Amino acid sequence: MTLLASILFFEAIEQHYQNKLPFVVFRNPNETKLTAFLDLGTSANSETKFIVSPFDSSDYFTIHSHKILNIDYNSIHSTSKSDEIEWIDLEIKKNNHIQLIGKALSSIQTSLLKKVVLATSLEFDGASKSPFTYLKTILSKYTNTFNYLLFYPGYGVWLGATPERLITMSGRRLQTMALAGTRHLETNEWGIKEKEEQEFVVQEIVNTLAQYTASELINHSNAETIRAGQLEHLRTTITAELSISPIDAAHALHPTPAVGGVPKEDAVDFIRNQEQLDRSLYSGFLGVVSPEQTSLYVNLRCMSVHDDKATVYIGGGITEKSDPHDEWQEVLHKANTMGRILASEQ
Template identity: 30%
Template sequence: MQSIDPVGGLKHQLDTLSETSRKGFIRLTTSCQVDCLLGWLSGQTVFPRFYWQARDSRGGDYAALGAVKAFDSLTALHTDIAALSGYGGEQPDYVGGMAFDASAPGWQHFGGCHFFLPRIELRRHQEEVLFTLNLRFDDRCPDTEIAQARACLNALLEEQSLPYLSPHSYQREDSPSKSSWAAWVAKVTHPDHLCHTPKVVLSRETRLTTPETPSPWALLSRWQAGAVDCFHFGIQLTSQEAFIGCPPEQLYRREGQHLMTEALAGTTRRVHDALQDERLAAELLADTKNTLENQCVYQHILTQLEPLAHHAHLGEAHIVKLRSVQHIRRLIHAELQDGVTDQQLLETLPPTPAVGGVPRAAAMDFIRQHERHQRGWYAGVVGRISQASSDLAVAIRCAHITPGVMCLYAGAGIVAGSRPDEEWHELDAKIADIMSLLGMG
């Protein structure tokens, strides 16, 4: 952190905070000079750590450190949002995420749901970085709150350069194996199964073991440079486990009562030849199997939104081009009923048909019965929630990193017409970007 002592400036604001202002939620903010928010996060010793850049990167990027308060359920989170809103004034952002399937065994430090109100926030907008200290006095002793805030400020370290990503050797293991995958696809596409469950999204865990664990923040920095038009996130709840990703899919964005979501399903590869790439895109839009896959997603989303929204508008199908693959996407805009909360939305929308299947209950049963790897937060939810607005991504194109092990995840929507080999190659295409960064592409 290179500036005229922003930490000292916040300490001064803390010291001069009047007793009359010690109520509800308070932000103390100053400007600072940070070249790389990921480098700043990487050098800290405080946990949890969170990084976020929305798909529209013009909004800048965001880093959070430490927790004023944490929540392990949507009910607890909603109760807290409502409690602080009663004080009026500024309202906080909560960051975190949810597992794909809270009822299934998960990752060690990532439970079914975890959101937190950060102690420290850095927000970059264009050339300016704002450094914020968050305080709350509604449910705690003022002296204790100030002491804890001061301790967090005292623990902050200078910005550091990200570690160099040196080539490593990796041992790879896929779960399921290719033969098991083919057997799964055959079961899902059997006419007797399709008549009651037209789509199941099957996933694969690619487990890479290595003597040296790469820095998750350095890996994310390299990854995001080639992942335009994607969200970028990283979360570390402890020093032993990290979850990073560059997902292309938005779960939803809410501004007041206006909701924006999407159906992102149907995939083909990218090629270097521009004319052939456009030909592949046109074939994707015209392909019966991929059109059906996308249709399953948007019809289900519209049905879910019906009791929550006054009306919903479905946009035209169009192609989204990413680095290694291209997808069919349809945007959905809706005006929510008065009183609809993020808790209701998050209890209704995920897991979306793009990562689970249709109908949801039958698809989830198939996944629970057959997948032996733990999805954890893969295909779950990650992002930011506040009273005024929320921005959440579907946690795909991601990596779960623990000492000596990196797990990559990819899924494919299996519908009538799906072929095992083609779907297996689609899984490889979806992890191609990060595999190339690891020297394995």
């Protein structure tokens, strides 16, 4: 592994990017080590690699670690001009999303559907800074999320700061999480809607894992409150002993109820038929696969950047207790995770 000073670290990656070759730069939650995998575009495989799966596809692409760079990166504190971004056509987006929520609530009342996660995207046309500048701002603002910047031909540039781990797997031992419910930082208590939503997610994941192992080999913790930026979520840790591969385990769990819904098939059908959004890499999964351990994350709180336009992707869980206008406010709060990055003066 090559250890470089910060300026040389980023210069090497920028040169690679200028050659339009695949790469990823990432930092694990609550760590300072920043790692880059540079894929030289050859047919050579690497034992350690970074895989990325879109939301609606079992086909994933691989960024090989033909060259690995590491640095202990100390973030520079950044300030934001404002927490508010001028999103393009915001009122149209709002009306469309509220209408979609209405359709979901009708379906929940008349079908087996209990929860569906509905996504939208907000666009900002002032994203004129380098992707590497945005990454540095993410690293500064968010320390307990999985932070990344990647480029891959056909998908372009993506950045994110996701709070949700899909799986960590070493040998046969799998750890995953149920993450649901959203509230502002330091709100007094969780409501019934959020608690029910979290329970849906836990049960769906446990039921999925039970198809691959004995129920006594599945355990889960009590729900705890965790922080992600200026938001808080409910999280339950789930462990199991499995005899399938990490990639198979990831595909079995994906899409989790936190990005799809309950029951999974009904929710995915509703999303495909009604959402009218190409989620692309949003709410898919990504992370490192190595012989020792696989760590994959759900691609939340993310954006794509192309020609000074940033597209920020956001979703929220709809249950029978959802209020459409409250859900739209949650969309705006979640969008600000990346909005603060775009508004930064760094």
